[in-house]
Amino acid sequence: MARTGSRSRPRPVRGSDTALLIIDVINDLEFPGGERVLPWALRMVERLGPFARRMRGAGVPVIYVNDNFNHWRSNFRDVYRHCTRAGSRGRVVARALRPQAQDYFILKPKHSAFFATSLVPLLEHLGTKRLLMAGIATNLCVFFSAHDAHMHEYDITVLSDCCCAESDMDHDLALDQLQRFLGVRVCRADEVRSERGPKRGARVPATPRT
Amino acid sequence: MARTGSRSRPRPVRGSDTALLIIDVINDLEFPGGERVLPWALRMVERLGPFARRMRGAGVPVIYVNDNFNHWRSNFRDVYRHCTRAGSRGRVVARALRPQAQDYFILKPKHSAFFATSLVPLLEHLGTKRLLMAGIATNLCVFFSAHDAHMHEYDITVLSDCCCAESDMDHDLALDQLQRFLGVRVCRADEVRSERGPKRGARVPATPRT
Amino acid sequence: MARTGSRSRPRPVRGSDTALLIIDVINDLEFPGGERVLPWALRMVERLGPFARRMRGAGVPVIYVNDNFNHWRSNFRDVYRHCTRAGSRGRVVARALRPQAQDYFILKPKHSAFFATSLVPLLEHLGTKRLLMAGIATNLCVFFSAHDAHMHEYDITVLSDCCCAESDMDHDLALDQLQRFLGVRVCRADEVRSERGPKRGARVPATPRT
């Protein structure tokens, strides 16, 4: 009942029409194969951490979409605490990529960031048209979220060095499929240009330089 | 990526096939007309508080579905804090109906509890077939959630004395429409029987006694 | 598999950002109370028929969203045939409002035009931002479709003389609720102006003249 009365069409609340989606990085990695993901995740952190900072600086909204770990209680903080508990395999990764105050977070019950979540209304609220996608695992939750983003007709870039999987092969295969079958753009984080737009502040074209 | 591998069909995790949906009671009531809702909300608290306790005792899951107040950050605790801040019109109501540790909560971006939320997967996870519905306001978020529940083909009971609206007339009209047009059951909280079932523990038939 | 490869953001395929939604008028009216709807439906036809023609002439897409009558077979023609069979109570109404070649039609399984249908992708395909809504019944399928349209943040006008219900009271009450609670615009068909826009051809502001 909080918001009654007439509501107009969503208006971008930020200067950027791009958003950075970070998927399932707050993760205890306590699943079969998680031990194989860990070294790749640690390398991912080195790229994704600085990239997310750059995006925040450029006014690009950063949206964490994260497994609810069967909590079903809409408390991201509990999920964060769970994944950074002493002994959690994913503790270092989750702490290094801890969301900042201005970031958004959404808990998802299944693989795709779009399934049974409020991601679409949030993206409409933000005026997002272009998605930069990162996270764990390239061939599962990132892959399936990219697919749903495609059906929703967003312009999609998957950041090859800000995603990881159990193996190089699974990672490469998934990126190859996204490119070949869905026409998704795949590039490294340092290929995403930020430039200051003339009017609305920061603007980040999601196109690789080359 | 948390939960990979084959997943079987949902299995009820509780003995009860009923759930209590409590809508938008964690509310600062700071909207036009909120001052008219308040006295009705205070009366609602007297019925809904004890009823929710009775349901918890009977093993019926209690699910809060609540407006996100434009936070978009999947932190129910922030919403609770916001609505119980000093000076919030809804403070007494929200504190009296504070969720308990075993309860579920889901933040919704729009009127209906079903729109862009994980309510359906949660209900499937819980094995819910019957919904007891309560909250604010009878003629808006409760009404529209009941309608969506109807399209999803749940068995629905709206608890007339555990809902409220700006006026008696709006409240009565909405309940009347739900009964006449959608065949929704409407009864008072004390008309919902709890009985111990023979096998699976608690069972709460959602049918009024009369 | 028909459409693979990269797909760009939807582009309006028509000059108009408005669409006319016509709900459940292809109807046999063979339900309890249908005999009370019929006289109102016949009056509705007199307004909606010419209005739909005016909209077609102005380049506004006309979209029929219609109950599937449990056919589940995605054949609008079968539904049309069923509703215009000899002896069908709704035969005259359905024939008078028969869709034209350029119109769209979508079959829906439940009350709302938005529930489990491809209406949202179609509206995105057409570049629709504003909905003119008409059909049967004001207080059920039109009402609930208007509500879902509101959650999807379309600009909504319900055409009071192009909708009908079992009784005047149900009709008026539903329109009153849409105006008061959701801020939906309600006006007569002749209050919708069509004017030729400067560039893109027809343009139909959904605002009443007064």
Next chain:
Amino acid sequence: MARTGSRSRPRPVRGSDTALLIIDVINDLEFPGGERVLPWALRMVERLGPFARRMRGAGVPVIYVNDNFNHWRSNFRDVYRHCTRAGSRGRVVARALRPQAQDYFILKPKHSAFFATSLVPLLEHLGTKRLLMAGIATNLCVFFSAHDAHMHEYDITVLSDCCCAESDMDHDLALDQLQRFLGVRVCRADEVRSERGPKRGARVPATPRT
């Protein structure tokens, strides 16, 4: 408005809790790479045609979910006519797999059979818990539909010899991913047993014999 009043929970309308989903076989194959799909599709027909007949005989509902080819008009027959027109590359395939009178068909606007369609309500109407999946292309619409079916928690079997893709490699890779990452069952059509159940008539366990 067709179906008002109280509606009870869906009841299986058939004896079987299994359904056969046939995806995008009514297809003109007029897309880049379609010429490479054709020979595989002709082989697929030899297995899928008899298998669908066997399923119909066993009381298993057969559901065609098919691209709308941008028609947006809910007329499967138009799509069928379009794909079987003289000169259509997919004509022989579409004609050989023509839906029968008792089959269901749903038009989809995007890759997944579940996206913006009434497939879920139909499956609930039918009481379906297990899906046998077939069609074109293994690595696109079948693959993404299988993924959505997984998120909806259906029990899934993909029929390896009743699907096809542009190349053997794309086909095998997709099936391998479905097995490894989602735990989907993959088997040949002749590995699906039909047996008569004791009470409800036909029953088709979706498990391979071996």
